[in-house]
Amino acid sequence: MDPSSSDKDTPLVENIRLLGRLLGNTIKEQEGDDVFNTVELIRQTSIEYLRYEKPETRKELEALLESLSPELAVQILRAYSYFSHLANIAEDQHHVRRIRYHEIARSPARFSSTEKAIERVEEAGYEIDDIVKFYDKALIAPVMTAHPTEVRRKSTMTQEMRIADLLHELERVDFTPSEIEEKENELERKILTLWQTNLLRQSKMSVIDELKNGLTYFDYTFLQQLPRFYRKLEASINRKIDEAADVSIPSFLRIGSWIGGDRDGNPFVTAEVLDETFKRQSSLILNHYLEQLNELGRELSLSTRLVTASDALNRLSENSPDTSPHRLEEPYRRALVGLYARVSATLQFMDNEEAAIRPLGDANPYENPKELLADLKVIEDSLKSNNSETLAQGRLEELCRSVDCFGFHLACVDMRQNSAVHGATVEELFKAVDLADHYEDLPEKDKIKLLSQELSSSRPIIRQNWKYSEQTTSELQIFETAHKIQQTQNFEALCTAIISNTQSVSDVLELALILKEKGIVTPDGESRMNIVPLFETIEDLQNCSGIMDQLFATPEYMRLVKSLGNIQEVMLGYSDSNKDGGYITSGWELYKAEVSLIEVFRKHGVGIRLFHGRGGTVGRGGGPSYEAILAQPSGAVDGQIRVTEQGEIISSKYTNPDLGLRNLEILASATLEATLLSKNEPEPEDSWLDTMDCLSGKAFETYRGLVYGTEGFIDYFWSSTVINEIATLNIGSRPASRKKTRKIEDLRAIPWVFSWAQCRLMLPGWYGFGSAVDAFIEENPDNGLQLLQEMYQNWPFFESQLSNMDMVLSKTNLAIASRYAALVEDIELREKIFGTIVEEHKKTVKALLAIMQQTTLLAGNPMLTRSIHNRFPYIDPLNHIQVQLLKRYRADQKDAKTLTGIQLSINGIAAGLRNSG
Known part of the structure; x- marks a missing residue:
């Protein structure tokens, strides 16, 4: 049985008390009794006021706080700020504790879990085959942005993660009294390090600084937990079919990012920054593959004296640069050295930093992730066909999934720019070739006609050696870099361009024309990038379905949509609509916009994918993700959804790996339920x-x-x-x-x-x-x-x-x-x-x-x-x-x-x- 509410919270209370006591000891030792006593007096007075709400207690508290000198005020602020950070850690650990408790107790599946989602869908009359088909066409993407509401520094986050690990260890392991004392001493050392670490950044962040911070979440959570997410999901599916079933689910859940590609209002995002973004992303993921291949080489020491290997595996082994006589009878190790050498060569080819572990011998780089995945599958198939299937699970299975999920690019980076900048760029391009002296003054219908003509024309309109403005030059350079990145990586690395402040059809066609001029869109209607209008203000939300209706009626644009699988993505901005019209009106206009968009997309036979620009707080569209997705109108979540993760919400969701896995599961479960169950839900009265x-x-x-x-x-x-x-x-x-x-x-x-x-x-x-x-x-x-x-x-x-x-x-x-x-x-x-x-x-x-x-x-x-x-x-x-x-x-x-x-x-x-x- 689940303990009572008060009992189940006892570990949380104990952790908060432990961390509070250790923080108090640190303050007392570092700052003296006077500071410590003042901290305690404020705490006790504040608790008393909140408990009894006595006016005289409030006056006492205010008088006490007003009497603080600036120096003492800073120390009090540090004390209470750190306590809030430590309380967050304790709460996160308690959340993990409760998840584990229910799993150990084999409690009924909880709402928003994979098991419960599948259970609810089956109760609604769907077969397990229907669920598998859902995953075959699904696309779910949490997209990290650099929007600045995360006030913590990475230095403090690193210490806090170690504190979380220590709390986890104290609960999970049956330590002796002396070992417990040592763990608590280590906790106190970490808290002391926190106390002596500056909470505040002393210099303004650059885009690359934001990128470094964003990449840490791959180390913390995504690289380990995304493969684990798929393993849990496949296990749930296979249990429903047959214990021996082996259904493979495609990698439908992908991590996206705006960091390094979001230029809207940020002049510091340039072509050079975009290029550096992908170098760093590639470096991180390829070095991860090298580490995993190195570990696999240690694990798969199988000898041909005891096992057999497939012909394909033997060919990989023979082509390996590993000539050590000690491994002549160890084909798996030799094959893995060959893979390692090629991944290392790939890393160097992409002009990244040197590989973390040096390769043995020379090798040709992989042209794409599919080649690496094919080689890994050779190893996997050989193990399975020679009675070693258990060895194919674990690290090898997770590495295969990682390559499928992350490729050589790690995360898809969205490009974003304001429509006004695109318009000014097209104005300059047209003026330089005498197509229109005052393009931006043209009526909308004339703009559409001109842009449509140029989209179908093979004639370039960028003049070589022409002196364009600094802004236009920067725009052209960044799309040229984007095209090069797509050629080096693949479409999935850089597949979306978002138009902020979209207010007309021409706003969308302008971007399409710029992409055509840089080879990302071709004159015959092929596109290698999703063109995504972003509707933000109340007025824009009210007009969005009319704009999309007219856009789909434009043949030159519809050719691009069809080339991308006949799916159009639309982004809805919660933040600006709220600032424009308030919480209730923002939410309602977003809902109505979705309903009207669904009708327009059905009319034109186009698949819809909505991208929700939600912030952390309710005032910017935040709130529990599970409930938010289920609250969408019927048809709005048709197996595909993208959602921004912003600021402090990224760290609260994805710093702790167990909570990170839980949040990924919530997104996937909600999308499954919203897609299939909404079809049976009655329409609102x-x-x-x-x-x-x-x-x-x-x-x-x-x-x-x-x-x-x-x-x-x-x-x-x-x-x-x-x-x-x-x-x-x-x-x-x-x-x-x-x-x-x-x-x-x-x-x-x-x-x-x-x-x-x-x-x-x-x-x-x-x-x-x-x-x-x-x-x-x-x-x-x-x-x-x-x-x-x-x-x-x-x-x-x-x-x-x-x-x-x-x-x-x-x-x-x-x-x-x-x-x-x-x-x-x-x-x-x-x-x-x-x-x-x-x-x-x-x-x-x-x-x-x-x-x-x-x-x-x-x-x-x-x-x-x-x-x-x-x-x-x-x-x-x-x-x-x-x-x-x-x-x-x-x-x-x-x-x-x-x-x-x-x-x-x-x-x-x-x-x-x-x-x-």
Whole structure:
């Protein structure tokens, strides 16, 4: 039986206490009793206030925090920031612990697991053959981006991973008392190292720095866990068929990346950076293959005196550069040396750094990963055919899967650029060859006609030795480099180009023409790159189906679609739509956009693949992935889906290898269920759709009225949040704003959401809902609330929206937010805007609880409730100190120590909230 809720959380509480005690010892030893005693006093006072909510306790806490000197404030901030990081480690380990407990106890399959997904699909009437066919055509891709909300440095993450390993060892191994003491001593040493490691980056990150960070997740998780994911999946499938079955599932789950290819608003992504990106990616994966081949060589010491080998294996052995007399009767080892030599030659051919382990002799490089995989299959087949099938499993099986998954390129890199840049590039190209003097001023129909003609023409329009602008030259160079990379690697290495701010058919055709000029698209209609429009704002989402309808009616473009398997990818931007129209309207317009796109794609007989640009926090489309995928309208997930993984969400999902495997499994399970089960789900009631239109309209009006219609709101935002100070953190290579203005329209969605999270208002994740519900119930007094409750209980989309809002509101703290509001010097403006926010918050909480039929927030989420209970005594003081430091820093006392304190507080609050940006 599963222990009671309190019992099962005991190991978590013990781990938090252990880490807290060791951190306390470190602080006491390193900084002295005064700092330690102050940390303890703040902790105890904060816990007492949160437990009893006494006004006098709050005043006592605030007075204590306000009395801190800048020097002492920095030490307190470090203490509480590190505690938040350590609490994250303990929670992650507890999650792994619970997964293992259920596996050991052989508990019924849990929702979002592979076993449960297959079980649910079978219960719906599907055969196991239907499930295998699903995987045959599926494509699922978590795509890592460099969007800057991860405030941790790699140096601290490395130490934290070792702490996680030590906690894991303490639980898994039956140590003696002296061994336990030594492990705890090692834990304390790691915590001391953390304490003496700078939490903050001291210089701005470059794109290559972002790339290095991104590549670490392959070492942490993907290289080991993706092959393991497929092994578990195939085992689940084969158990359903026959214990002796040997069904092989294709590599449908692929890791993507934007790092090194995302140029939208980032002038530092150049042709040279793209080239360096692939050199580093190839170096990592090829060196991984070399390591695995080296280990296989140690393992497969089989002698022909005892076993036989296939003719194909013997040929590989004979062609090996290994001439050692000691291995003349060991054909597997000799064959593996030959493979090793060819992989090493491949690495050197790709102009990468030297191989980590030197080859024996010379060899020709592999032309492509399929050649390497074919050689590995020769070894595998020989083992299987000579009664050594068990040896073909394990490392060899995983290496075969790795080569199939990662190729020689590691991850597919998406290219992305704003449509305005593509338009300016085409304008210059046309002007240089006298095709159009003012292309961008042409009517849309004339643009489409001209672009369509040139797409079918074999005549080049790039003039050699012509002096184009710096921007156009850079664009042409990067696509030329992309073409070379595709020739060196393959289509899968660089297969997607995304058009940000797509607002017309010509925006898409412009990119197609640029690709044609660089050989990626041919005049006869072949394309080696998916051209993906990105629809971001509310208006763009409303227009997207019309644009795609007209695009599919353009013969020159449809030829490109057909050349790519008759599948068109469309990206939907959650972040900017939310900043533009608020949470409710953003979610609803995205849902309606998907429904309308599905209809258009069916009309033209084109397969749809949606790419969801979701951030970490709810305000940027975040939330649990499983529920989000299942909440998509029927037909939106047709076996194919791509989802961005951004900022701190990448580290929270994929730093811990066990959690990484679990998250990959969740994506695959949800996609299977959403594809097959949605076909049997009833369509939403017309009354639900009408209700959402009403709610969205009023929420939009309320949100826009505050953010874009309230005089002085821009001043309020810049004064009451840490938006200015966030810009001083070296957490990304892109600027915070698209233009050098203070306008909300020009601000990127990430710092917008990040700022509201820091001041504990989380406004982008809920504002406008309360007024919308009030207005709807007022218009429908008899059954309005009952209808909303029915929608919540029976419509996954609406349930997901409200569950995410429940989470966001639980992390909102108006008392703390009021202290940030006090930073606004204009009292009248402060009271007006903060008063409006407070009133909307009250309406929203009341409406949410009534619809969900709860008496408190998070009534149905005990895990998050527990997490908040553990964290808030440590997060709240960080907010109070941050406010005090902001006051000092902005009052013409802009000293470096105070700024360091503010930056540390940002780090600690982000760590405590986890999904902050």
